[in-house]
Amino acid sequence: MSDGSALAHHFEDLEQQHDAATLGMWIFLVTEVMFFGGLFAGYTMYRATYPGAFAEGSRLCEVTLGALNTAVLITSSLTMALAVRAASLGRPRTTVWCLAGTMLLGVVFLAIKFLEYYHKYQERVVPGLNFTYAGPSARQVELFICFYFGLTGLHALHMIIGLVVVAVMMTLVWRRRVSPAHYTPIEVAGLYWHFVDIVWIFLFPLLYLVDLHR
Amino acid sequence: MTSQLLPLRVYVTVFAVLLALTGLTTFVARIDLGFFNVIVALTIAVAKALLVALFFMHLAHMKHRTQLVAGAGILWLLILIALTMSDVLSRGWFHPPAGL
Numbered sequence: 158m159s160d161g162s163a164l165a166h167h168f169e170d171l172e173q174q175h176d177a178a179t180l181g182m183w184i185f186l187v188t189e190v191m192f193f194g195g196l197f198a199g200y201t202m203y204r205a206t207y208p209g210a211f212a213e214g215s216r217l218c219e220v221t222l223g224a225l226n227t228a229v230l231i232t233s234s235l236t237m238a239l240a241v242r243a244a245s246l247g248r249p250r251t252t253v254w255c256l257a258g259t260m261l262l263g264v265v266f267l268a269i270k271f272l273e274y275y276h277k278y279q280e281r282v283v284p285g286l287n288f289t290y291a292g293p294s295a296r297q298v299e300l301f302i303c304f305y306f307g308l309t310g311l312h313a314l315h316m317i318i319g320l321v322v323v324a325v326m327m328t329l330v331w332r333r334r335v336s337p338a339h340y341t342p343i344e345v346a347g348l349y350w351h352f353v354d355i356v357w358i359f360l361f362p363l364l365y366l367v368d369l370h371r
Numbered sequence: 372m373t374s375q376l377l378p379l380r381v382y383v384t385v386f387a388v389l390l391a392l393t394g395l396t397t398f399v400a401r402i403d404l405g406f407f408n409v410i411v412a413l414t415i416a417v418a419k420a421l422l423v424a425l426f427f428m429h430l431a432h433m434k435h436r437t438q439l440v441a442g443a444g445i446l447w448l449l450i451l452i453a454l455t456m457s458d459v460l461s462r463g464w465f466h467p468p469a470g471l
Contacts, residue, residue, distance in 0.1 A: 176434060176437075179433065179437060180434075180436060180437050180440065183433075183437050183440045183441055183444075184440055186441075186444070187440060187441070187443065187444030187447075190444040190445070190447075190448050191444070191447065191448065191451070194447075194448045194451050194452070195451070197448075197452065198451050198452045198455045201452055201455070201456060202455055202456065202459050205456065205459060205460065206459065220397065220400075224393060224394075224397045227393045228390060228393060231386065231389045231390060231393065232386070234386075234389075234423060234427050235382060235383075235386040235427075237427070238382050238426075238427045239379075239382060242376065242377070242379070242382065245376055246376070344429075347427070347428070348428055351423050351424070351427045351428045352428075354423055354427075355419075355420045355423050355424065358416050358419045358420050358423070359416050359420065361393075361396075361416075362396055362400070362412035362413065362415070362416050363412075366396065366397065366400035366408075366412055367409075369400040369401045370400060370401055370402055370403040370404070370408055371403065
């Protein structure tokens with residue numbers, strides 16, 4: 158695609174179009190901050206109310222798998238950043254490989270996540286399905302596990318959407334619709350992917366690391 | 372195009388620091404610091420989030436307008452959590468006088 162056809166008629170030039178697109182994506186990401194923010198606020202409120210039960214519930218999370226998934230997601234952010242860089246330098250082959258690596262790591266993340274969910278099912282601590290945790294504060298522990306599934310579930314949904322977006326970007330690069338003058342789609346997709354990484358960066362300590370020190 | 376092209380070593384360095392901070396937060400969580408466990412965990416998380424936003428998302432090199440939007444998002448999130456907690460934590464501080 159030539160630079161002329163990449164430019165929508167209501168923009169002065171490609172740079173202005175690029176700025177407008179990234180600004181629009183950031184505004185969307187701010188709505189996402191508020192979307193997850195409601196759940197984070199609820200989590201903070203109940204953790205302050207039931208600190209003991211939240212510590213107890215946190216022990217049901219598998220720290221090793223959580224830390225491994227954090228590393229996997231951070232690595233996927235690196236490959237995504239390198240894909241944007243390669244696209245802006247006009248290296249479609251490198252871009253496609255970096256995007257493929259990002260997708261592979263995203264799938265690994267979801268696989269590990271699924272394994273954790275399966276372990277929760279085996280331990281019979283899935284609320285609404287087979288929650289049979291016993292103890293004086295079982296109800297409050299169940300509340301923590303609800304936050305665990307709600308937050309990680311919504312995050313996983315964002316990962317799945319991200320995988321679809323990255324797959325679309327791969328076809329764009331494959332068909333040479335991206336050039337150093339117009340790599341905005343890759344940049345914007347990267348913003349989304351990195352945002353989902355940031356959400357996990359907060360979920361990991363808030364869900365897995367509450368009560369390791371006792 | 373605006374100059375968002377960072378040298379390769381910037382991305383690799385940020386990546387290495389992010390991995391190191393992940394290891395650090397997992398390690399520190401096992402040491403009993405009392406109330407400061409949650410402070411340390413959140414400080415490390417904020418540092419990691421800033422590294423991702425500033426360099427991977429190029430926020431450090433974006434126009435001020437875009438930085439303002441991102442900052443506004445964080446400010447409103449803090450308002451949401453601060454006002455919620457000001458209610459939750461202050462319950463029971465005051466009691467109505469008898470007979471009311």
